[in-house]
Amino acid sequence: MRSINLNPAIAILLGIVALTILLGACAAVEAPTLDARKPHPEKRFLVSPLRGFSLGVLPDYASRLRTAHAELVERGDRAVARRQAEALRRENPLLEPAAVLLAQVEFVEGNHHRAAELLQPIVAAHTQYVAAQLLLGRTAEKIEDVAGAFASYFEITQVSTLASDRANALRDRALEIVGNRVQDALRRGRTEDATRDVLVLASWAPGELVTLQAALGLAQAVGDSEGELKAARMLVPLLPEDNLMKVRLADLELETGDPSAGLRIFQELAGMDPQDVALAERLARAKLQWRLTLMPAKVLELVRQPQLSRAEFAAVVYWLFPVVRYGRAGSGRIANDILDNPHRQEIVRMVNLGLAVVDTTLHTFGPDKPQTRGRALLGLLRLLDLQDPRLTCLGPEGSLERAMDQQVCESAARCLLIREAAECLPGAVLSGPAAFEMSRSALDQLGVE
Numbered sequence: 001m002r003s004i005n006l007n008p009a010i011a012i013l014l015g016i017v018a019l020t021i022l023l024g025a026c027a028a029v030e031a032p033t034l035d036a037r038k039p040h041p042e043k044r045f046l047v048s049p050l051r052g053f054s055l056g057v058l059p060d061y062a063s064r065l066r067t068a069h070a071e072l073v074e075r076g077d078r079a080v081a082r083r084q085a086e087a088l089r090r091e092n093p094l095l096e097p098a099a100v101l102l103a104q105v106e107f108v109e110g111n112h113h114r115a116a117e118l119l120q121p122i123v124a125a126h127t128q129y130v131a132a133q134l135l136l137g138r139t140a141e142k143i144e145d146v147a148g149a150f151a152s153y154f155e156i157t158q159v160s161t162l163a164s165d166r167a168n169a170l171r172d173r174a175l176e177i178v179g180n181r182v183q184d185a186l187r188r189g190r191t192e193d194a195t196r197d198v199l200v201l202a203s204w205a206p207g208e209l210v211t212l213q214a215a216l217g218l219a220q221a222v223g224d225s226e227g228e229l230k231a232a233r234m235l236v237p238l239l240p241e242d243n244l245m246k247v248r249l250a251d252l253e254l255e256t257g258d259p260s261a262g263l264r265i266f267q268e269l270a271g272m273d274p275q276d277v278a279l280a281e282r283l284a285r286a287k288l289q290w291r292l293t294l295m296p297a298k299v300l301e302l303v304r305q306p307q308l309s310r311a312e313f314a315a316v317v318y319w320l321f322p323v324v325r326y327g328r329a330g331s332g333r334i335a336n337d338i339l340d341n342p343h344r345q346e347i348v349r350m351v352n353l354g355l356a357v358v359d360t361t362l363h364t365f366g367p368d369k370p371q372t373r374g375r376a377l378l379g380l381l382r383l384l385d386l387q388d389p390r391l392t393c394l395g396p397e398g399s400l401e402r403a404m405d406q407q408v409c410e411s412a413a414r415c416l417l418i419r420e421a422a423e424c425l426p427g428a429v430l431s432g433p434a435a436f437e438m439s440r441s442a443l444d445q446l447g448v449e
Helices: 008-030 059-075 078-091 096-108 112-125 130-142 146-155 161-187 191-204 209-222 225-238 243-256 259-272 277-292 297-304 310-320 322-326 344-352 373-384 405-414 432-446
Strands: none
Touching (some): 059 078, 277 310, 297 432, 322 344
16 A cells, blocks of 8 residues: 655644544543433422312322422422323312422423412412412512512411511512502502502501501592591601691591590690691691580581571580680570570570570560571670670770671671681671681680680
């Protein structure tokens, strides 16, 4: 055979290539095979599908579930676990642990939404089902549903240390999310959604700031004054610097709760800032509203009526002003048309104190006639005239006996019973709220606490 003479450099190069190929082949033969069948990194959340399941499972089913679960979490054999889970579900569609095993397979394969779909109806029926709740919580975390994750973990914190740890880690953010959800629902007028989330917060964190603020907002939106009062009472101690919250609580106490408590709050606030005119006004109103609680229920209703009769106005003044109930009356005057009136006693006191007049010819009072604003203001001015020394705002002594409507209006404005004479409207029928306001102003001028 004819020999081939190679250039020495080429020969060396070919030798290196041959050696490289040989070493590579040896390495391919001798390198160990990587075992993909190893425990899943999320093994802590993939507990036995039987853990926490409250119903009984036949031994055969239980054995097959345990074996398939071990194949999944210890050796990573998803195919075996899926086949077994699907076979068990076909054999017994009511076997919920088989659905949990299938959800675990979906989770391992990264199908988080599918896993959640399988788990949600199960945890709805079995809230303490540890395997289902633990996996659903982790699944919710994967899809960034923090509130949903916390909800699942929260249900089993007493029986799972892992769930407790994850719940503690997610708690603040979950409360914030649901609290914001409530506010958003209220802005959109979706009170049913807000109610559902307020109940969720109440179950997670009763008595905490975010829950109480959500409950307060919901109560305000639906006009639930009692619910608002309950929330406000619990909020004020949590917000000691929030004076607006204190004012709202005081108003609620006066309206539907404990008027004495409302009055105390306004007294405290006014004492902290004596120069605040608005607070002083609210304190004066609170004092009168507290005084209203001393009135009989039937009389209390009068200050809410759209129109008052002469007899009804007499009853309001009688119960609001101690001087009318207990003051020395003048000579008795008789009105024939009040004998059967339920407010006869109040009318008699008003007439005998000179605060209301009887027709001297007919000896009638007209108890059922509408009470006009002019006559009401005149009666309150005469009440102020009982003061000693006499108030300068009333004008010359004896002027009220002959006062015409315009004079009454001007005197009422000077004595601060109304803001200005133009709002007097002497011929208009008096309402209960207007009587309340006029009386409050008169009590202020009398210095009645």
